Amino acid sequence: MKPLLVILGPTASGKTNLATKVCSQIGGELISADSRQVYRGMNIGTGKDLHEFTTEGKTIPYHLIDILDAGEQYNVNEFQKDFIRVHQSIQQRNAVPVVCGGTGFYIHSLLKGHAFGSIPVNENLRESLELFSKEELAERFSKTISGYNDLADTSTRKRLIRAIEISEYLIAHPDETAERFGSNPGYNAIIYGLNLALETRRDRITTRLKSRLENGLIEEVEELLAKGLSAEQLIYYGLEYKFVTMYLQGELSLEEMSSKLETEIHRFAKRQMTFFRKMEKDGLVINWLDENLSVDQKAKHIVADYQGKCSSEI
Structure with missing residues (x-):
């Protein structure tokens, strides 16, 4: 069995765009390793970016996205079980499983097997x-x-x-x-990481949040509340759902909500990177990509490197 191809990185690093391009070039199917993208109706706040799954004239199959209703519970044990099922299915189709996500704990659970x-x-x-x-x-x-x-x-x-x-x-x-x-024993994997310069990452987070607030994030949370989810349930999901809910409940002004949310997303990205570094200390090798390469260059590099390493293991 070929090693897993894993693409990880903090929020706003461009993981999905890169992973879909890689899938397009190697006949891959994307498996999401994101703890919130499993929920239906939570699209803008979780950054599903489903439009990116059509690339280079191909629609890339994806898995473990939109598999539960918002309000349900999901954890790493459920993720591991779902992953086994999806991974076997992809293998049976002779496609290449490409894991993509920013929930380091989920990825770690696959590679270390706890x-x-x-x-x-x-x-x-x-x-x-x-x-x-x-x-x-x-x-x-x-x-x-x-x-x-x-x-x-x-x-x-x-x-x-x-x-x-x-x-x-x-x-x-x-x-x-x-x-x-x-x-x-966990899955054998070849891991590629995206790590932007701090200022670049901060600029991307700021720009993306502004765009989301202007293009339906608040309305998405309003719709979830209208469907019967409680404020407590949405706050449980953290970040966008926590602070927008607090705004809608009158606990924060629009300006306060936007400012506090931006600060927390920056902190979240920092914690993600800390966890990835912890993974490296735990013996997992992450091949960090040159941030100066274009997304097409990164995809080309990953495909060549992955195929070369797979061939050397045969």
């Missing part, structure tokens, strides 16, 4: 943790030492709570977890 996502929910613990600020949650997690500390994605409040939940379970059930959640 299954901590199946650790059960502790509703009592979650209820007690809701009383803590994000800073207090981060401090508590840092003091809850387990084998999960170096793997956890703590980029949002909900993920911090889940990280504490998993760590405390691992500490309380060392024998059980050794058997149930031990390290399983």
Whole structure:
């Protein structure tokens, strides 16, 4: 079986555009590794950019996008199960699976094979943790030492709570977890990374957010609320959905919402890069692409490099 071809990068780095061009050239199908793009009706805020799946005259098949209704729950364990099914299906068609996304924890779970996502929910613990600020949650997690500390994605409040939940379970059930959640071999992969210069990334985030606010982001959140989702459910999804909901609830002015949201997206991109660097420390090799290359040049480089490495392994 050929290695997975993985394209990762922080928000606004151009992953989807690049991945679809690569798919077009190698007969690939894209598998999304994004924790929010699984939800139907959450398009603008999650940056699905579905128009980019038609490239060079071809429509690229995509997977794990729009598979759940907004308001449902999804986690890394469900992602792993769905990925196995989709990956097998693509292989049976003799197509090339191309993983694309910015949820580092999901990608890490494929390559390192951990299954901590199946650790059960502790509703009592979650209820007690809701009383803590994000800073207090981060401090508590840092003091809850387990084998999960170096793997956890703590980029949002909900993920911090889940990280504490998993760590405390691992500490309380060392024998059980050794058997149930031990390290399983992950997929072999060749990973390509997009990492723009800080100012370039910041400019892209600012420009993209302005465009989204002007082209339907607020209306998208209004529609989700009108369909029956509660404000609490939308705030749970973080970033765009959190701050636009707060604006619609009258908790923030339009200017405050835009400013706070932009700041949080910048911080989110920084946390994504921190997690990718953590992946490298964990032994995963990420081939960072030259940011000065055009998207077509990057695609050409990936295709040649990937095919060359696959041939050398035969």
